Amino acid sequence: MSSLAGVAVRVLAARTLDAVMHRGRSLKAELASTLPQIADVRDRALLEAICFSALRQRARYDAALRTWLQKPPGPRDGELRALLFAGFAQIDVLQLPPHAALSATVEAARALGRAHQAGMVNAVLRRAQRESFPPVDPAALWPTWLRKQVVDDWAEHADAIFAASAQAAPLWLRVNRRLGTRENYLKRLAEAGIEAAPSLFLSDAVCVDTPVSVAALPGFSEGEVSVQDGAAQAVADALLLPPGAYLLDACAAPGGKAAHLLERDPSLRLLALDVDGRRLARVRETLTRVGVDAQTLAADAGDPSEWWDGHPFDAVLLDAPCSATGIVRRQPDVLLHRRPDDIAALIALQARLLDGAWETLKPGGVLVYATCSLLKAENEAQIAAFLARAPNAQADQLDTNFGRLSGAGRQRLPGEDGMDGFFYARIVKQV
Ligand SMILES: C[S@@+](CC[C@H](N)C(=O)[O-])C[C@H]1O[C@@H](n2cnc3c(N)ncnc32)[C@H](O)[C@@H]1O
Numbered sequence: 001m002s003s004l005a006g007v008a009v010r011v012l013a014a015r016t017l018d019a020v021m022h023r024g025r026s027l028k029a030e031l032a033s034t035l036p037q038i039a040d041v042r043d044r045a046l047l048e049a050i051c052f053s054a055l056r057q058r059a060r061y062d063a064a065l066r067t068w069l070q071k072p073p074g075p076r077d078g079e080l081r082a083l084l085f086a087g088f089a090q091i092d093v094l095q096l097p098p099h100a101a102l103s104a105t106v107e108a109a110r111a112l113g114r115a116h117q118a119g120m121v122n123a124v125l126r127r128a129q130r131e132s133f134p135p136v137d138p139a140a141l142w143p144t145w146l147r148k149q150v151v152d153d154w155a156e157h158a159d160a161i162f163a164a165s166a167q168a169a170p171l172w173l174r175v176n177r178r179l180g181t182r183e184n185y186l187k188r189l190a191e192a193g194i195e196a197a198p199s200l201f202l203s204d205a206v207c208v209d210t211p212v213s214v215a216a217l218p219g220f221s222e223g224e225v226s227v228q229d230g231a232a233q234a235v236a237d238a239l240l241l242p243p244g245a246y247l248l249d250a251c252a253a254p255g256g257k258a259a260h261l262l263e264r265d266p267s268l269r270l271l272a273l274d275v276d277g278r279r280l281a282r283v284r285e286t287l288t289r290v291g292v293d294a295q296t297l298a299a300d301a302g303d304p305s306e307w308w309d310g311h312p313f314d315a316v317l318l319d320a321p322c323s324a325t326g327i328v329r330r331q332p333d334v335l336l337h338r339r340p341d342d343i344a345a346l347i348a349l350q351a352r353l354l355d356g357a358w359e360t361l362k363p364g365g366v367l368v369y370a371t372c373s374l375l376k377a378e379n380e381a382q383i384a385a386f387l388a389r390a391p392n393a394q395a396d397q398l399d400t401n402f403g404r405l406s407g408a409g410r411q412r413l414p415g416e417d418g419m420d421g422f423f424y425a426r427i428v429k430q431v
Pocket of ligand 1: 250251252253254255256257258273274275276279299300301302319320321322353
């Protein structure tokens with residue numbers, strides 16, 4: 001007999017996946033509303049693991065349903081399809097004890113008012129336990145137009161990109177160097193039974209192979225450590241700021257990079273800007289947790305005439321809104337929701353943000369442009385166009401720690417060095 005909580009997790013997994021796969025909802029938004037309905041932290045982790053795994057393996061599970069059923073449930077019977085995907089993920093990726101996975105998922109079919117389909121759910125999941133899933137090219141997860149773009153941009157690396165994007169990401173941590181050393185924190189992780197290794201070239205980064213919940217991390221609520229991919233932590237190294245520098249973080253929310261920069265040097269005077277006032281509240285929460293401070297402002301970085309007092313910044317970080325194609329392994333629903341028009345709109349927005357941010361930078365100052373995209377149109381082509389229209393802008397070389405050369409910047413592809421896909425460019429305003 002399955003526990004009530006176990007059944008409730010499967011019910012919520014089916015509803016969450018249905019909303020994300022069939023009704024255009026974002027996984028993050030859905031989880032934000034479903035997770036608080038679950039009391040136990042392990043059940044919450046299970047719900048997340050089921051949803052992420054099912055979305056990453058969507059193409060294989062689709063193929064299995066088409067192979068195993070004469071009439072596979074389509075998007076119109078979305079909740080049933082989502083429940084089957086949730087069941088597959090428990091068997092295939094999470095490798096839960098077969099009985100637990102099966103009985104709780106079949107019970108969930110009943111709890112969803114689908115008692116008439118419980119037998120079918122049972123039969124399909126039993127088959128998934130007996131047989132292997134049909135092999136599917138991980139590229140099949142990508143919409144055709146986006147897959148073509150990745151192949152056009154990265155030719156011989158495209159297969160590796162698709163494969164890495166279908167893998168679960170490791171847990172990267174950033175040790176707050178204001179509150180302790182990385183060596184000491186690694187010892188505390190070992191004492192807590194959490195295996196982790198320091199990054200070889202990122203001074204604050206620690207990589208945990210088997211992700212744990214933040215509640216299990218020593219000192220998390222005291223701000224001693226934060227969750228942040230290594231590729232995002234590298235952004236602080238691209239800036240190289242002198243003590244006391246006046247810095248604009250033009251797209252700051254939810255505040256990960258601002259917090260990192262201030263942990264490294266609390267003497268920085270940082271203005272954290274974001275157009276989204278609600279997300280800006282998260283910047284304040286992040287900064288408070290790690291024990292640093294910055295001025296925050298809800299404003300459009302692309303229109304300095306609205307908010308800038310004319311006092312030039314020594315440096316600007318433009319961590320621009322982008323397609324998120326470099327972090328599909330962390331946000332697998334990106335592939336369900338992106339449309340070609342979005343990319344064109346993002347490219348126009350990034351160009352506007354570059355021009356606006358540039359205006360506020362002092363001569364001799366440095367602007368770092370970063371995205372978690374792997375599309376050249378948002379990255380090297382965006383920067384080439386900017387360098388062509390801003391005559392006093394000159395690209396500064398970044399070293400190989402930032403990935404391969406890509407025009408005037410550098411690109412790390414997803415999975416390389418265990419990190420997310422990220423683009424970085426460092427541009428100096430000539431005097
Ligand atoms: C990639 S996220 C930034 C992540 C952040 N730097 C961090 O490390 O936590 C991009 C942000 O740009 C913001 N944004 C979008 N358009 C903007 C605009 N016109 N002006 C300022 N911020 C904008 C979004 O609200 C979003 O929070």
